[in-house]
Amino acid sequence: MAKYILFDIDDTLFPSTEFSALARKNALTAMIRLGIDKDHETLSSALKSIIEEKGSNYPKHFDELCARLGVEMPAKYVAAAVAAYHDTKTSIQPFPKVPLTLLKLKEQGYGLFIATNGTSIKQWDKLIRLGIVVYFDRVFVSEDIGRTKDEGFFREVLKRLGAQASDCIMVGDREDIDIAPAKSAGIVTVRILKGRYADVPSKADFVAKAIDELPDILQRL
Amino acid sequence: MAKYILFDIDDTLFPSTEFSALARKNALTAMIRLGIDKDHETLSSALKSIIEEKGSNYPKHFDELCARLGVEMPAKYVAAAVAAYHDTKTSIQPFPKVPLTLLKLKEQGYGLFIATNGTSIKQWDKLIRLGIVVYFDRVFVSEDIGRTKDEGFFREVLKRLGAQASDCIMVGDREDIDIAPAKSAGIVTVRILKGRYADVPSKADFVAKAIDELPDILQRL
Numbered sequence: 001m002a003k004y005i006l007f008d009i010d011d012t013l014f015p016s017t018e019f020s021a022l023a024r025k026n027a028l029t030a031m032i033r034l035g036i037d038k039d040h041e042t043l044s045s046a047l048k049s050i051i052e053e054k055g056s057n058y059p060k061h062f063d064e065l066c067a068r069l070g071v072e073m074p075a076k077y078v079a080a081a082v083a084a085y086h087d088t089k090t091s092i093q094p095f096p097k098v099p100l101t102l103l104k105l106k107e108q109g110y111g112l113f114i115a116t117n118g119t120s121i122k123q124w125d126k127l128i129r130l131g132i133v134v135y136f137d138r139v140f141v142s143e144d145i146g147r148t149k150d151e152g153f154f155r156e157v158l159k160r161l162g163a164q165a166s167d168c169i170m171v172g173d174r175e176d177i178d179i180a181p182a183k184s185a186g187i188v189t190v191r192i193l194k195g196r197y198a199d200v201p202s203k204a205d206f207v208a209k210a211i212d213e214l215p216d217i218l219q220r221l
Numbered sequence: 222m223a224k225y226i227l228f229d230i231d232d233t234l235f236p237s238t239e240f241s242a243l244a245r246k247n248a249l250t251a252m253i254r255l256g257i258d259k260d261h262e263t264l265s266s267a268l269k270s271i272i273e274e275k276g277s278n279y280p281k282h283f284d285e286l287c288a289r290l291g292v293e294m295p296a297k298y299v300a301a302a303v304a305a306y307h308d309t310k311t312s313i314q315p316f317p318k319v320p321l322t323l324l325k326l327k328e329q330g331y332g333l334f335i336a337t338n339g340t341s342i343k344q345w346d347k348l349i350r351l352g353i354v355v356y357f358d359r360v361f362v363s364e365d366i367g368r369t370k371d372e373g374f375f376r377e378v379l380k381r382l383g384a385q386a387s388d389c390i391m392v393g394d395r396e397d398i399d400i401a402p403a404k405s406a407g408i409v410t411v412r413i414l415k416g417r418y419a420d421v422p423s424k425a426d427f428v429a430k431a432i433d434e435l436p437d438i439l440q441r442l
Contacts, residue, residue: 014415027371030349034349034354053278058266073342073353075342075345075362075365076354076360079341079342079343079345079346080349081347081348082342082346083346083350086311087311090307090308116353120296120300121299121300121303122294122298122300124297124300124301125300125303125304126252128300128301128304129304133297139294141296144296158343
C-alpha cells in the first residue's frame with residue numbers, strides 16, 4: 001500500500017505559468033509607468049524574443065531588453081522591471097484546494113515529499129512563499145540529486161527514502177518529466193491537468209483536475 | 222543662488238540603518254520558525270562575525286552562516302532567510318517628512334538630484350520602492366560616475382549638470398562622504414543628523430534633524 005506521496009511544485013501546487021506571465025506583464029507596466037519611451041507591444045515582443053533565445057532562467061532579461069531597444073538610463077527601468085517582476089513572483093499562492101488537501105493527507109498518515117526540477121534555493125523559496133513548507137517531510141530537488149527528473153532521479157529518490165516503488169505515488173502536471181519517468185521507475189502516477197501542458201495526452205495511472213481528488217484516488221488503490 | 226539640490230539616499234531619505242538591522246533580525250527569525258536547531262543569540266553572533274569579515278554587501282551571508290554552524294538542509298534555511306530579508310528590504314519607507322518636502326522644493330522651482338554611492342540598480346530600486354523616484358531630475362550613482370563620493374565625484378557631477386558649485390547644495394548624513402568632499406568641491410552642504418553617524422561632529426554649512434528644515438535653510442542663503 002502506498003505510504004509516500006511525491007509532489008511536483010510548478011503547475012501542480014500553484015499556477016506557475018500564470019504567475020510567470022503576470023510577472024512579465026507587471027514588469028513591462030512598471031517600465032512604462034516610469035516613463036520609458038516604448039509601448040507595451042514593442043516591449044512585450046522584444047522580451048518574448050529574448051526569452052526564446054536565452055531561456056526563461058536567464059538572469060538579465062531586462063538589461064538585455066533595454067540594450068536592444070537602445071533605452072537611455074537603463075538602470076532606472078531595469079530596477080523598476082525587476083522590482084515589479086520580483087514582487088509578483090513573491091506573491092504566489094497555492095491552488096485553492098492545496099493546503100487543506102495536504103493537511104488531510106497528513107492526518108491520514110501519508111508521508112509527503114517534493115520531487116522537483118530546479119535549484120534548491122528557488123524551489124524551497126516557492127514552498128515557503130506558498131505557506132505549505134511544513135507539510136513536506138523531505139524535499140528532493142534535481143540540483144541536489146545531481147540529475148533532472150528522469151527514471152534515475154526517481155530511483156535515487158526511492159533509495160534515499162529507503163522505499164519500494166510500490167510504496168510511492170508521484171503527482172505532477174507534466175507527462176514528460178513527472179509521469180513517464182516515475183512510471184518507468186515503477187511508481188504509481190497521478191497527472192494533474194493544469195498549466196501549459198494540460199492538453200498533452202496522458203499515460204498516467206490516474207488523471208485529476210486538481211489535487212483535492214487525491215484522497216479518493218488513494219482509496220481506489 | 223542655489224538652484225540644484227543634491228541628495229544622498231541612505232539615512233538621508235529613509236532609515237537605512239534601521240531597515241538593515243530589521244532585515245537581518247527577520248531573516249534569523251524565519252530560520253528559527255522553519256525549525257533550525259539554533260537559538261537567535263547563536264545565529265546573530267555568527268552572522269555579525271560574517272558581516273564584519275566579508276562586508277555587508279557579500280551576497281552569501283546566510284549560506285556562510287549555515288556552513289559555519291553545520292546546518293543540515295541549508296537550502297531550506299537560506300531560502301527562508303533570504304525571503305524574509307528581501308521582504309523587509311523591499312518594504313522600506315521614506316522618513317515621514319520626505320515626500321511632502323520634495324514636492325514643496327519642486328514647486329519652488331528647484332532641480333532635485335541624487336548623489337549616492339552604490340550600484341545603479343540597487344540605488345534606483347530604493348528610489349522606486351520609496352515612491353519618490355518622480356521627484357528627481359537625474360540620479361548620479363558612484364558606479365556610473367566611476368568613483369565613490371569624493372571631491373572628484375562632485376566635480377564630475379557639476380560637469381554633467383553644466384552647473385557651478387555655487388548653484389548647488391548637497392544634503393547628506395555622512396561627514397566623510399557627503400559633507401567633506403562636497404565642501405571641497407565648493408558646494409554648500411547640509412548635514413542631516415540621522416543614522417549610525419548622527420553623532421559625528423560636523424563642518425557642514427548647516428545641520429538639520431530632518432529634510433523638512435531645508436526650505437527654511439534655503440531662504441537663509
